[in-house]
Amino acid sequence: MVRVLRSTPTHALNAVSSVLLxxxxxxxxxxxxxxxxxxxxxxxxxxxxxxxxxxxxxCGENLGAxxxxxxxxxxxxxxxxxxxxxxVAYGLYQDHLRSLIQLLKYSRVEPVAVPLGELLATCxxxxxxxxxxxxxxxxxxxxxxxxxxxxxxxELLANALARALRRxxxxxxxxxxxxxxxxxxxxxxxxxxxxxxxxxNLRGAFLVSGKQxxxxxxxxxxxxxxxxxxxxxxxxxxxKALIRAxxxxxxxxxxxxxxxxxxxxxxxxAAATENFTAPAIAAELPMHEDVAFWRSNTTLNx
Ligand SMILES: [Zn+2]
Ligand SMILES: [Zn+2]
Numbered sequence: 551m552v553r554v555l556r557s558t559p560t561h562a563l564n565a566v567s568s569v570l571l572x573x574x575x576x577x578x579x580x581x582x583x584x585x586x587x588x589x590x591x592x593x594x595x596x597x598x599x600x601x602x603x604x605x606x607x608x609c610g611e612n613l614g615a616x617x618x619x620x621x622x623x624x625x626x627x628x629x630x631x632x633x634x635x636x637x638v639a640y641g642l643y644q645d646h647l648r649s650l651i652q653l654l655k656y657s658r659v660e661p662v663a664v665p666l667g668e669l670l671a672t673c674x675x676x677x678x679x680x681x682x683x684x685x686x687x688x689x690x691x692x693x694x695x696x697x698x699x700x701x702x703x704x705e706l707l708a709n710a711l712a713r714a715l716r717r718x719x720x721x722x723x724x725x726x727x728x729x730x731x732x733x734x735x736x737x738x739x740x741x742x743x744x745x746x747x748x749x750x751n752l753r754g755a756f757l758v759s760g761k762q763x764x765x766x767x768x769x770x771x772x773x774x775x776x777x778x779x780x781x782x783x784x785x786x787x788x789x790k791a792l793i794r795a796x797x798x799x800x801x802x803x804x805x806x807x808x809x810x811x812x813x814x815x816x817x818x819x820a821a822a823t824e825n826f827t828a829p830a831i832a833a834e835l836p837m838h839e840d841v842a843f844w845r846s847n848t849t850l851n852x
Contacts, residue, residue: 601641611624626782637785639804640673643778684722684771687730687773730766734754773802779807
């Protein structure tokens with residue numbers, strides 16, 4: 551054995567050590583102290599923060615500038631009541647949480663889904679009056695997108711979430727139903743679309759198709775799982791399809807959510823911004839698909 555190692559060329563030893571030694575943290579570059587399936591150091595994980603402040607009790611939007619009253623709904627929910635009972639998100643889509651989701655989704659570091667699912671479990675368990683029996687349904691990708699990416703990140707998160715919930719709260723009856731909801735057409739990428747175009751783009755895109763899926767959904771309390779909640783267009787479209795198929799309730803859980811720009815402004819400035827942008831309602835700003843902030847100077851016509 552010793553003789554073999556002595557005669558082993560350096561590049562071969564490097565190859566061996568890269569397998570045996572932990573790689574650097576994919577977020578900060580520091581060497582990982584231990585081998586880990588998700589290549590992110592504990593310092594980076596510890597920098598994640600759950601959403602805080604007064605949140606809309608229906609969609610989880612930060613009410614910041616709008617109200618300190620946690621009983622009042624945000625402007626979007628007042629304009630158009632969401633079809634879901636409640637949407638929750640672990641944290642804001644920024645900093646390390648954003649990088650982690652991108653690592654999962656675009657760099658295909660699938661093991662990152664496990665700790666993200668555990669974070670998601672903490673905010674699901676904080677839902678008041680959480681039904682004791684839940685059917686966990688990931689937001690589907692169209693099969694062409696799934697083929698390109700090789701996996702559905704929402705499905706990985708749903709699996710990890712269900713495992714974490716079973717461990718922490720075994721009395722909740724959970725069933726995974728990854729095929730219950732399907733995407734009827736390959737929607738255009740949401741990139742560059744305005745909030746209204748995003749809703750139109752998704753109209754009729756989700757459905758519960760087939761007798762098996764319909765009987766799975768009927769009368770059940772659904773836990774809908776996705777990676778990011780941006781304008782809520784996806785959560786609304788999926789919830790509508792599930793309710794139409796006979797679901798009793800839908801709760802939506804996402805790892806992160808984008809922040810509505812106006813909610814971050816102090817009250818007088820927010821009001822001024824709303825007045826200033828009111829004439830431009832028809833000319834909503836196009837949005838990149840991957841946004842941390844968005845403007846809601848629009849009415850909802852769901
Ligand atoms: Zn790190
Ligand atoms: Zn709301």
